[in-house]
Amino acid sequence: MKRSLHSKEVANLSDVIKIDKLPEKAIIPMRQHDGIACAPLVKKGAEVIVGQKLGECEGSDLAYVHSPFCGTVNSIELMPNPSGKRILSVVLTPSECAQTVDFVPEKDAPPSRLIEIIKEAGIVEYYEKPTYLALKPGKRIDTLLMNATFPLITHAYLSSLDKVLEGFKLMLEASGISRGVIVLRADDKESIKAFKNAKVDGKPLTVAPIVGMRHADYYLEDVEDQIIVVAAGKITYTPTMMNLLSANVMGRKLPLGYEPPDVHVVVCGVKSAKAVYDAINEGKPYLESAVTVTGAVNNPKTVIVKFGTPIKDVIEACGGYKGEPGKVIVNGSMGGVAVYTDEAPVVKNTVGIVVQTEAEVLRDEATVCIHCARCVDVCPMNLLPGRIAAMADMGMFDRCREYFALNCIECGECAVVCPAKRHLVQLIRYSKLQIMNQKNETVEATE
Numbered sequence: 001m002k003r004s005l006h007s008k009e010v011a012n013l014s015d016v017i018k019i020d021k022l023p024e025k026a027i028i029p030m031r032q033h034d035g036i037a038c039a040p041l042v043k044k045g046a047e048v049i050v051g052q053k054l055g056e057c058e059g060s061d062l063a064y065v066h067s068p069f070c071g072t073v074n075s076i077e078l079m080p081n082p083s084g085k086r087i088l089s090v091v092l093t094p095s096e097c098a099q100t101v102d103f104v105p106e107k108d109a110p111p112s113r114l115i116e117i118i119k120e121a122g123i124v125e126y127y128e129k130p131t132y133l134a135l136k137p138g139k140r141i142d143t144l145l146m147n148a149t150f151p152l153i154t155h156a157y158l159s160s161l162d163k164v165l166e167g168f169k170l171m172l173e174a175s176g177i178s179r180g181v182i183v184l185r186a187d188d189k190e191s192i193k194a195f196k197n198a199k200v201d202g203k204p205l206t207v208a209p210i211v212g213m214r215h216a217d218y219y220l221e222d223v224e225d226q227i228i229v230v231a232a233g234k235i236t237y238t239p240t241m242m243n244l245l246s247a248n249v250m251g252r253k254l255p256l257g258y259e260p261p262d263v264h265v266v267v268c269g270v271k272s273a274k275a276v277y278d279a280i281n282e283g284k285p286y287l288e289s290a291v292t293v294t295g296a297v298n299n300p301k302t303v304i305v306k307f308g309t310p311i312k313d314v315i316e317a318c319g320g321y322k323g324e325p326g327k328v329i330v331n332g333s334m335g336g337v338a339v340y341t342d343e344a345p346v347v348k349n350t351v352g353i354v355v356q357t358e359a360e361v362l363r364d365e366a367t368v369c370i371h372c373a374r375c376v377d378v379c380p381m382n383l384l385p386g387r388i389a390a391m392a393d394m395g396m397f398d399r400c401r402e403y404f405a406l407n408c409i410e411c412g413e414c415a416v417v418c419p420a421k422r423h424l425v426q427l428i429r430y431s432k433l434q435i436m437n438q439k440n441e442t443v444e445a446t447e
């Protein structure tokens, strides 16, 4: 690895708020995970209460959808979504009533029931996999990693760290995985301090650095604790960087086309650990989570948002747009998706909203490549980003594959340094999609 990624100081945005005002309209998509869409269980005109199941699906790859609001169903139709597509959604007019379904805690449930509760609660990982499936991938797993390298999201849960840790323990119990490793950024001093002061089973947690060849296994051999915390570099491991997380923290490298479970590792997030606690100890389905709002807004903050709340209401809770918004990007300015309307709702995998001004968007207009090779210098995967992007731009996806486009982890480092503002990540991601589509078509044709 040539250098650390995203090494800027963590911004001081640890101010966490809840939105008090009800949105005029809540848009609750029937698919908020990577899998089968749910069929709506309600009809237009129905009154719903908090926690009521709105969508159910059959099959092995599902995540139920519940209502975070009381209200009336206005319509069930295709609505804007942060994925960039229009998704079938239940559109509600929320009301002030605080009525909820009966939340039934099951603290003493056996492991098989714990997995069922996690499934029923509709909990989804930050990388869109339903948590009950992530925990039971059908392979031999020895380590559950909690990716706590999104500092602002982790900070939002530090006030309920005991619940996050309890939820993580419950995940270990439900999955039968013997060891847990919580991964923090080495420059996230606030989280490191909080974890150092936290206890599991009455014992302080071991917080260790990942240095050189000393991976998490090195420390796990020395301590009897089921859970340890490691501070691993200055990288925020986004969903496309799961293999890098496994390699850097566990020392288990993955060839192309493999995933962490292939090296006996499963990854979860901080949000899902807290959601597992809520589901098992309080009987609550997954209804809300923390989202960071940064960029051109008046009061950048971390906000606890109910799923289905339109992005414009979240922006309003942060003091509104600062100037004329140019672009609203969900889940990262480099690897995220620019939404075409701020009516699109926050969903289960939303971690961040970035607003760019019109001036920033114009400033970022791409010009021609000047062949400076800065993108090559910074690429942690030793790729030729400018070359791959140019070939993607010309539709030469076979050439992109030959230049290992599929190895790109979409970290965005190349785009950050590119003086020509080339849209490197978007182009490379597009080429990856095309390569995968070609691959799937070939498999289908030979079957």
Ligand code: SF4
Binding pocket: 378, 379, 380, 381, 382, 383, 384, 385, 407, 408, 409, 410, 411, 412, 413, 414, 415, 424, 425, 428
């Ligand atoms: S090509 Fe991919 S892996 Fe390399 S720097 Fe760019 S985004 Fe990161």
Ligand code: SF4
Binding pocket: 368, 369, 370, 371, 372, 373, 374, 375, 376, 385, 386, 387, 414, 417, 418, 419, 420, 421, 422
């Ligand atoms: S950094 Fe930008 S301008 Fe320089 S070689 Fe890469 S794509 Fe071209």
